[in-house]
Amino acid sequence: MAAGDADRDDHAETGAAATAPRRATISDVAREAGTGKTSISRYLNGELGVLSPDLRARIEAAIERLDYRPNQMARGLKRGRNRLLGLLIADLANPYSVEILQGVEEACHALGYMPLICHAANEIDMERRYLQLLTTYRVEGVIVNALGVRESMLKPVGSGGIPAVLIDRTVDGLDADMVGLDNAAAVRLGTEHLLARGYDDIVFVVQPFEQVSSRREREAAFRESMQTTKGAARGLTHVLELHDEVAVQAALAALDTHVAHAHARGARCALFAANAPVALRLALHLKAALGAQWQQRVALAAIDDPEWAELAGITTIRQPTRDIGYRAVEFLHERIEGAAPKARAAAFEGELVVRASTLG
Amino acid sequence: MAAGDADRDDHAETGAAATAPRRATISDVAREAGTGKTSISRYLNGELGVLSPDLRARIEAAIERLDYRPNQMARGLKRGRNRLLGLLIADLANPYSVEILQGVEEACHALGYMPLICHAANEIDMERRYLQLLTTYRVEGVIVNALGVRESMLKPVGSGGIPAVLIDRTVDGLDADMVGLDNAAAVRLGTEHLLARGYDDIVFVVQPFEQVSSRREREAAFRESMQTTKGAARGLTHVLELHDEVAVQAALAALDTHVAHAHARGARCALFAANAPVALRLALHLKAALGAQWQQRVALAAIDDPEWAELAGITTIRQPTRDIGYRAVEFLHERIEGAAPKARAAAFEGELVVRASTLG
DNA sequence: CTGTTAGCGCGTTCAA
DNA sequence: TTGAACGCGCTAACAG
Numbered sequence: 001m002a003a004g005d006a007d008r009d010d011h012a013e014t015g016a017a018a019t020a021p022r023r024a025t026i027s028d029v030a031r032e033a034g035t036g037k038t039s040i041s042r043y044l045n046g047e048l049g050v051l052s053p054d055l056r057a058r059i060e061a062a063i064e065r066l067d068y069r070p071n072q073m074a075r076g077l078k079r080g081r082n083r084l085l086g087l088l089i090a091d092l093a094n095p096y097s098v099e100i101l102q103g104v105e106e107a108c109h110a111l112g113y114m115p116l117i118c119h120a121a122n123e124i125d126m127e128r129r130y131l132q133l134l135t136t137y138r139v140e141g142v143i144v145n146a147l148g149v150r151e152s153m154l155k156p157v158g159s160g161g162i163p164a165v166l167i168d169r170t171v172d173g174l175d176a177d178m179v180g181l182d183n184a185a186a187v188r189l190g191t192e193h194l195l196a197r198g199y200d201d202i203v204f205v206v207q208p209f210e211q212v213s214s215r216r217e218r219e220a221a222f223r224e225s226m227q228t229t230k231g232a233a234r235g236l237t238h239v240l241e242l243h244d245e246v247a248v249q250a251a252l253a254a255l256d257t258h259v260a261h262a263h264a265r266g267a268r269c270a271l272f273a274a275n276a277p278v279a280l281r282l283a284l285h286l287k288a289a290l291g292a293q294w295q296q297r298v299a300l301a302a303i304d305d306p307e308w309a310e311l312a313g314i315t316t317i318r319q320p321t322r323d324i325g326y327r328a329v330e331f332l333h334e335r336i337e338g339a340a341p342k343a344r345a346a347a348f349e350g351e352l353v354v355r356a357s358t359l360g
Numbered sequence: 361m362a363a364g365d366a367d368r369d370d371h372a373e374t375g376a377a378a379t380a381p382r383r384a385t386i387s388d389v390a391r392e393a394g395t396g397k398t399s400i401s402r403y404l405n406g407e408l409g410v411l412s413p414d415l416r417a418r419i420e421a422a423i424e425r426l427d428y429r430p431n432q433m434a435r436g437l438k439r440g441r442n443r444l445l446g447l448l449i450a451d452l453a454n455p456y457s458v459e460i461l462q463g464v465e466e467a468c469h470a471l472g473y474m475p476l477i478c479h480a481a482n483e484i485d486m487e488r489r490y491l492q493l494l495t496t497y498r499v500e501g502v503i504v505n506a507l508g509v510r511e512s513m514l515k516p517v518g519s520g521g522i523p524a525v526l527i528d529r530t531v532d533g534l535d536a537d538m539v540g541l542d543n544a545a546a547v548r549l550g551t552e553h554l555l556a557r558g559y560d561d562i563v564f565v566v567q568p569f570e571q572v573s574s575r576r577e578r579e580a581a582f583r584e585s586m587q588t589t590k591g592a593a594r595g596l597t598h599v600l601e602l603h604d605e606v607a608v609q610a611a612l613a614a615l616d617t618h619v620a621h622a623h624a625r626g627a628r629c630a631l632f633a634a635n636a637p638v639a640l641r642l643a644l645h646l647k648a649a650l651g652a653q654w655q656q657r658v659a660l661a662a663i664d665d666p667e668w669a670e671l672a673g674i675t676t677i678r679q680p681t682r683d684i685g686y687r688a689v690e691f692l693h694e695r696i697e698g699a700a701p702k703a704r705a706a707a708f709e710g711e712l713v714v715r716a717s718t719l720g
Numbered sequence: 721c722t723g724t725t726a727g728c729g730c731g732t733t734c735a736a
Numbered sequence: 737t738t739g740a741a742c743g744c745g746c747t748a749a750c751a752g
Contacts, residue, residue: 023498025745036723041747050721072496073433073442074745077728082433092461093667098452105479114493117477119465133474136432138383283671292655292673292716307453308668311643313652356652385729396739401731412737434729437744 024066033062044070076138085113085332086134086142086162088127092119094277095306096321097145100167103325104143111333113140120146122243135162141332143167147212163335165328170213175343177331179324181303183214186317186350187221190272190301191235193315197358199270199299200233201262202226203255205282206274208241218274218303234267240278252285259298269298270358276304283312299358303350313356320348384426393422404430436498445473445692446494446502446522448487452479454637455666456681457505460527463685464503471693473500480506482603495522501692503527507572523695525688530573535703537691539684541663543574546677546710547581550632550661551589553675557718559630559659560593561622562586563615565642566634568601578634578663594627600638612645619658629658630718636664643672659718663710673716680708 030037035055042050043059051059062068076082087104089097101117108115116139118130127146134142145167165177194202204222209215219237226235238255241247255271262269273279279302286294295313302309305318327346335341390397395415402410403419411419422428436442447464449457461477468475476499478490487506494502505527525537554562564582569575579597586595598615601607615631622629633639639662646654655673662669665678687706695701 026747027745037746038723038748039721042722045747052721055722069492069496071437071498071745073437073498074728075747077431077434077437077730077745078747080728092452092458093455095453098458101452101479102481105481114497117479119461119477121462121465132429136429137474138431138433280667280671287671287673292652295652306668307640308666308671311640311647311668312671313647386731387729390739397730398732398739399737402738405731410737415738431729434744435731437729437746438731440744 023071024068026068026070028066029059029062029068032066033058035059081140082138083113084137084139085115085329086130086137086139087115087117088120088130088134088142088144088146089117090120090127090146091122091277093121094275096168096276096304096319099319099321100145100325100328103322103327104329105325106322107326107329107333111329113329113333122147140336141165143328143332144171145169163332165331165335167324167328168214177328177335177344177346179328179331179346180214180348181319181324182347182349183217184221184224185347186303186319187218188225189350189352190303190315190317191222191225191229193352193354194270194272194299194301194358195229195231195233197270197299197360199268199358200231201265201267201269202233202235202272203258203269204235204237204272204274205240205255205278206237207278208239209274215274222272234262240281242277242281248281255285256289263297268360271298271300273300273302276302276306278302279304279314279316280306280308283314295357296360299360301358305353309353310355315355315358316353317350318353319350324348383431384428386428386430388426389419389422389428392426393418395419441500442498443473444497444499445475445689446491446497446499447475447477448480448490448494448502448504448506449477450480450487450506451482451637453481454635456528456636456664456679459679459681460505460685460688463682463687464689465685466682467686467689467693471689473689473693482507500696501525503688503692504531505529523692525691525695527684527688528574537688537695537704539688539691539706540574540708541679541684542707542709543577544581544584545707546663546679547578548585549710549712550663550675550677551582551585551595553712553714554630554632554659554661554718555589555591555593557630557659559628559718560591561625561627561629562593562595562632563618563629564595564597564632564634565600565615565638566597567638568599569634575634582632594622600641602637602641608641615645616649623657628720631658631660633660633662636662636666636669638662639664639674639676640666640668643674655717656720659720661718665713669713670715675715675718676713677710678713679710684708 026037026040029040033040039051039055040059043056048056072082085108091097104115116134116137118134120126120130124147139162141163143165165179168180170178191202204219206215206219209219222237223235226233238251240251259269271282273282279300282300286298286300290297301315303317305316309316331344386397386400389400395418399411399415400419403416408416432442445468451457464475476494476497478494480486480490484507499522501523503525525539528540530538551562564579566575566579569579582597583595586593598611600611619629631642633642639660642660646658646660650657661675663677665676669676691704
């Protein structure tokens with residue numbers, strides 16, 4: 001009927017199936033309050049002292065009546081900041097990540113940011129995709145906990161680009177802020193506990209660690225802390241590629257024979273998992289291989305403290321995940337505000353939680 | 361050219377500490393390619409056939425050179441759609457939620473949406489806050505899995521507002537799409553399994569269920585399936601308020617005495633947890649109270665199939681979480697595209713996973 | 721104290 | 737085939 005373009009007024013109250021009653025804009029509010037957009041904007045931005053009580057009341061009423069909500073997008077477009085923080089997580093199925101998340105959210109909440117959470121689900125090209133997407137949405141900063149990010153991906157981030165902070169792992173050739181566990185200390189804590197408990201054959205089990213700095217550091221720390229030990233305890237590293245079932249089976253078989261030999265030798269054997277996913281896989285295998293009483297045959301310790309640790313009774317090194325997440329946001333915030341361009345790093349201490357598994 | 365306004369070229373490579381080299385805009389690209397913004401826009405929107413090969417090449421080059429990324433915010437502002445989907449999750453610490461998330465992400469990926477994940481961490485005013493925030497960011501739709509959302513909160517959502525779909529639980533007085541588990545069937549599956557296994561004293565353990573529809577439904581289904589049973593099996597419901605430690609202790613104590621009495625009576629007792637968090641709490645308690653061999657004293661089954669279920673050897677009813685999340689997005693998508701205003705519901709079937717716990 | 725004006729980065733007519 | 741002009745919802749100078 002109408003020859004015009006967008007001048008339809010069919011959004012009248014036609015009952016229930018009304019076609020999306022356009023959300024009120026700042027202009028609508030201005031009209032409703034009988035004033036200009038500027039005053040509304042001022043009101044919204046808390047410049048209260050500058051408004052006459054009368055106008056202020058009218059504005060309040062109008063906003064209420066129209067159920068008006070300022071459009072963050074438009075706001076961001078103008079201001080240049082949209083209060084969005086990108087959060088790239090490699091694997092949300094890992095309880096560690098969720099805990100980090102809580103800290104991040106808490107901090108965002110406190111500092112007025114809105115976290116845009118991206119879950120790469122361990123897929124490396126997902127990471128790339130999301131990183132681009134975050135860029136596209138003009139997030140003010142990114143917190144990255146990823147596996148395959150190359151320096152090239154964050155190129156625009158590190159130097160002249162979006163402020164970034166890394167969690168738990170660094171990226172080769174990229175100098176960004178970094179926050180995580182004090183891996184060396186944590187591993188030492190675990191190793192020394194096991195040694196003190198009389199275990200003299202310790203196997204450190206870790207996922208392929210070439211790519212991920214924290215894994216590398218933990219493994220190195222393990223070797224070192226075993227070497228500096230006076231005793232004749234044996235230390236060995238086993239690699240578990242969790243996403244390759246065939247490889248896992250082979251590795252577990254190798255582990256089994258190692259444990260068997262140790263037993264035959266009369267040694268007391270302990271497994272030290274580098275993180276929760278590894279620990280879970282080990283526990284499942286041990287249970288399947290040795291029965292419900294597996295705990296009495298081989299000790300298991302791990303970095304990370306997942307919810308089932310207590311149930312399985314394994315000794316763990318708990319990370320202050322909440323603090324880590326919180327600090328990450330703080331770092332980012334400072335950078336966004338334009339502070340300290342020198343790359344910083346925060347390493348938090350882990351806490352040893354001794355459970356039945358290593359009391360044998 | 362110089363008479364213009366924003367013709368500053370101070371973004372030259374001044375070294376490392378360059379002050380945030382403003383991201384290229386569409387105008388920059390146009391200038392670089394020696395053309396107008398319109399052509400760039402066309403190129404971006406895939407209207408390729410309308411561009412001369414020459415221009416097209418120049419544009420491509422310019423974009424490459426400037427590392428240009430279209431600003432989604434501005435784009436959304438104009439178009440009215442920003443491809444953002446709000447996702448409100450009550451508790452990410454619950455593995456169920458994370459699994460749902462995977463399905464949602466997968467679907468978003470496929471349909472071209474960007475999920476904006478909000479984690480309420482079981483706090484009811486967080487939910488409110490986030491719901492407002494989502495509105496503020498003009499998400500095109502919301503997927504809600506929450507505990508305290510009232511009809512009033514989603515008022516603007518249900519009828520004339522943002523399209524919404526509920527996961528796992530409905531909201532009183534709100535007719536939105538809904539997707540979740542077929543609770544009645546799932547509970548029946550579990551109950552019948554337990555009865556068939558010879559358990560004749562079954563305790564259904566659930567969190568306070570007045571507010572959350574799925575809990576209500578599960579409890580009702582439990583009572584019903586116990587009643588329709590011919591045998592003389594006993595059925596009882598216990599409530600566990602997980603966030604109130606005092607109440608939990610009391611409830612667990614009551615549970616203990618119940619189990620003891622059952623044993624004294626010579627009955628075979630089984631616990632049926634309404635979800636994973638409850639199951640975990642129960643398992644932890646049983647282990648503490650009965651020792652590592654608790655499994656042999658009392659059977660434990662649960663709805664939900666967390667990663668530790670296999671480790672603890674408890675029988676579970678696994679939900680097709682991925683499908684649920686995926687379907688939720690599909691529903692939302694259809695609605696966003698302006699389809700079917702009648703509220704639909706999708707109930708997925710659970711799958712019984714029998715483990716040692718109920719084979720006693 | 722208040723309103724007017726000019727864009728933010730982009731898509732979309734409408735002419736050329 | 738291409739480009740100029742206008743406006744999305746909002747904020748930030750400038751006047752009044």
